[in-house]
Amino acid sequence: MQTEATPAQADVSELDLVKRCQAGDTEAFNELVTRYRTRIFGMIYNMVHSEQDAWDLAQDSFVKAWKSIKRFRGHSSFYTWIYRIVMNVTIDWLRKKQVKGECGEFDDAIQLKEIDPASKTVPKADALPYETMKRSEIRARIENAIAQLSPEHRAVILMKEIEEMQYHEIAETLRCSIGTVMSRLFYARKKLQNLLKDVYENI
Secondary structure: OOOOOOOOOOOHHHHHHHHHHHOOOHHHHHHHHHHHHHHHHHHHHHHHOOHHHHHHHHHHHHHHHHHHHHHOOOOOOHHHHHHHHHHHHHHHHHHHHOOOOOOOOOOHHHOOOOOOHHHOOOOOHHHOHHHOOOHHHHHHHHHHHHHOOOHHHHHHHHHHHHOOOOHHHHHHHHOOOHHHHHHHHHHHHHHHHHHOHHHHHOO
């Protein structure tokens, strides 16, 4: 995962902002939100595929973070801490909405990374021979497949393949065991491979 600096490396001003937040300084919290809102919006968007819903969930997450800021102990970076809140808010929302199959194209403006074909999860568009399918078509197919996963399976795939988080980081975020993370990834990848079977056959 491309996390912010660890507490030992963290920017002093960020630690100062957190302390000010814990003292009730809303302007300090606004500064922290400004630093991370783009990355947080991008992560949520990749989960829900709706710009409006992503912004709404981001706002809900920020409100929850503000209410919980005094519980932040500095054992991880502020981004790691708020990321956990954001992911749980998003998963809970998906469970309630039972969103299935609703999707649009991956938005390059969200800075979505190409998924490494070596991960054996999904292939890159440019890995296809003779340009049989356009990149946008592959992106739509991939998103379609990911959207059909359960919220929990969707979360581990995006955290592992897009956020590049380690198993222990995913487990900490979702508050489950590493074994559970590995199991969810296995079944999520298996379903994606089945949904994208024709794509693999053309590689």
